[in-house]
Amino acid sequence: MPSLYSFPDVDSLAKQLRKYVLINQNTALSRHGVFRIAVSGGSLPNTLAKALLAPGDGSAEDVAHFSKWEIFFADERAVPLDHPDSNYHLIKEELMEKIPANLGAPTVHPIDAGHVLDDDPTELADLYTEDLKRTFAAKDSVKLPVFDLILLGVGPDGHTCSLFPGHPQLREKDAWVVGVVDSPKPPPKRISLTLPVVTHAVSIAFVATGGGKKDILKRIFDTDEGHSLPSGLVNVHGADKVSWFSDDAATEGVSFPKRASL
Template sequence: MTDLKRYPDAAGLVSAVAEAFVARLAEVQAEGRVPSVALTGGTIADEIYRAVAALDSSAVDWTQVDFWWGDERYVAADSSDRNDRGVGRDLLDVVGVDALRVHAMPAADESHADVHAAADAYGEAVRSSGGGAFDLVLLGLGPDGHVASLFPDHPQLDVDDAIALGVTDSPKPPPERITLTFAALNRTRAVWFLVSGDGKADAVARALADVGSVHDTPARGITAPDRTWWLDEAAASKL
């Protein structure tokens, strides 16, 4: 099922997603489970995290949420380029999560031989935690149609027997990254695409078209049964 939610502007999108995010975590906890969420980076995601932190989220026990990442820049742990730095500052450090439930992707200054070994280690961590299934995956969308660090025409698009992979030639700097695969991202109860701005409109249209290639528009490889596109009018302008 694909659900499209459209908002007049980015502010409306941010507010709606923030409230829905808190509600989803509270819903999973009410079922007696620990929510498992794969986070994303990006400008609109960062705004959403700040909005979540500003809400009254007392319905959520933040110490009982597992946080993962869909992708990460393979740089030093203290680099401002890392997605987890912004999420930590804007949300996780504010709401008081359990640090043991924050599963950051490996950094380049840790004891892994290379980005591929680091990706293997993260895949094993996901596999050993509840079978590797998420309750919610958050994804941004690049103007080229990429999601996580799964880029057009890259070999990672065709890998279905791994959870996480190393990327050494990202078209966006820095070149080395770790990404979850389609197989891992699709093992979730829900995927939310968070997309704002007219620069993403063409990619949104290609991702949602009746026909198209995953190699041209990697977002088409997200096939989880429950997919919601959270769009502002600019991003939805070519639908």
């Protein structure tokens, strides 16, 4: 079963999110010397920055070694990299530009800016797949990439990444990245990691805050129908690899067992 954490406010959530991310970072660095993470957009970059840019406790375990991070995007909008809707622009503005120099700079993998205006985002998805293969399958053939951590948000319809309820991309079994031409929320053209890639990660975390999320969290955790929503499918297939970081406003009325700390 996934873990659902609920905190009084976003500040206390950010402290626990920092602990969680750095535990995953330290495990990855001890395993293979690099921390490969995929992130979504929305309010997530702001919460992530609040977590990671806060002063640490001074211990060796509580340091973000950004120079050893590789940041990918769980989904991205087919817009120029400096566009307000760009997830790359968001993470750059909220986090990367504010990292102290002594912590180093992460390696970031944006989409190919030369193809963002294509009518069909398939080429954009294929190029991002090639980027993933250079990282995860440079020496041999692998069925799926293995991210150390994927950080996700959830929409009011239960979508995550750019995988929307009822869309055919949700059923993709083989591709690593898919193009989307008809996102219900603008901009319509996007690319997204597929469900098998997301659930193949070592660790998966959702960040969902505010009273506007309580109805969808109740559907995802407390109803059978919620298990077939994109975020619910991540819960089903990711199982105990999945953690939800929420505030009390978002989990109000949710019957699923909640935890108060890691």
